[in-house]
Amino acid sequence: MSTLQVKEIGDYLVNFRRNLHLEPELSNEEFETTRKIKEALLSQDISILNLPLKTGVVAEIKGSQPGPTIALRCDIDALPILEQSEVSFTSKRQGVMHACGHDFHTSVILGTAFLLKKEENNLAGTIRLIFQPAEETGHGARAILDTHALDDVDVIFGLHNDPTLKIGELGTKHGALTAGVDRFEIHVTSTGAHAAKPEEGNDPIIITGHIISSLQTIISRNVPPRETAVVSITQIHSGSTWNVIPDTAYLEGTVRTFSKTQRAFIQKRMEQISHGIGVTFNAKVELVWHPGPPSVDNAPEWADFALEVGAKAGYKTRVVEASSIGEDFAFYQEKLPGAFVMIGSGGPFDLHHPKFVVDEAALLPASEYFQLLAVEALGKLKQG
Structure with a gap:
């Protein structure tokens, strides 16, 4: 050979x-x-x-x-x-x-x-x-x-x-x-209605909007400027037609961190935000966390x-x-x-x-x- x-x-x-x-x-x-x-x-x-x-x-x-x-x-x-x-x-x-x-x-x-x-x-x-x-x-x-x-x-x-x-x-x-990489899913379950009668339902799209805005405050208001982290929402799905308020919504995204402390904190803060918004809007908001490599x-x-x-x-x-x-x-x-x-x-x-x-x-x-x-x-x- x-x-x-x-x-x-x-x-x-x-x-x-x-x-x-x-x-x-x-x-x-x-x-x-x-x-x-x-x-x-x-x-x-x-x-x-x-x-x-x-x-x-x-x-x-x-x-x-x-x-x-x-x-x-x-x-x-x-x-x-x-x-x-x-x-x-x-x-x-x-x-x-x-x-x-x-x-x-x-x-x-x-x-x-x-x-x-x-x-x-x-x-x-x-x-x-x-x-x-x-x-x-x-x-x-x-x-x-x-x-x-x-x-x-x-x-x-x-x-x-x-x-x-x-x-x-x-x-x-x-x-x-490199960053620690985690994936998350958020499932919103509420009550659908006719689009002409929103008061009869509980709009998951409105709830989703509050979730998105609140998650973005984690980095800007909780992570020190000297540290780096990313929360990115990469998918949003809800509804199937123009004149019906749906009863569910789905979000997916990723979190990137460079320290174990921030990694644990961001997960905990996302859980608090999801639960809090669910209580505020009388809906079920479930965060599913998929840990990846550190x-x-x-x-x-x-x-x-x-x-x-x-x-x-x-x-x-x-x-x-x-x-x-x-x-x-x-x-x-x-x-x-x-x-x-x-x-x-x-x-x-x-x-x-x-x-x-x-x-x-x-x-x-x-x-x-x-x-x-x-x-x-x-x-x-x-x-x-």
């Missing part, structure tokens, strides 16, 4: 990533993606752990000498978006697209695995490579954690491409890098380390601002220390845009960076 040279690895990764992009799969449906990853790993004699995973892969490269264990994580799922990028390898699956660059992330860590395999005889320790499913649902990390494959890991690193950073730029920061919370020591290694690898490094996007890498950081880094992918379209593209020139350098990061992290841990 031939070992790929660095230039061959670069060419392989471009082709591999394009193949994933052609055939994207949604969260928890990444069966072909999983098969392709396993096939690629086995082609270079890289060990795959036998774990009870529906989709996704955890591989391992064990050095010839004992030592610590680190993990490198990428995500593999796509989004329900109709692609409009017009690249030659546009998605063949109608309405499904790698619009967040997970095909890029997967290819980067696959390349890292190939590079590390070439030097496994010189490694003192173990590197676990996580190809995680279902990041877009916010809960794929838990499936990996439930296998206990990370129980003996000392530190974990993850990546995301960033279209706002140029090719050759790499960034991260101490503490909160904030990615980088350990300062490892965030600094990631930037230092980035500079060694030839990147222009920078401390980036926190982003209100969500990332379930945060669940790993609840169990063990680590850092999440942003790799410049060149833009011009943002994540989740139907015209989103990644500059493939960023692929091999990112793989080489994570190879160096893994080796240096083993050395740092070995030194204590």
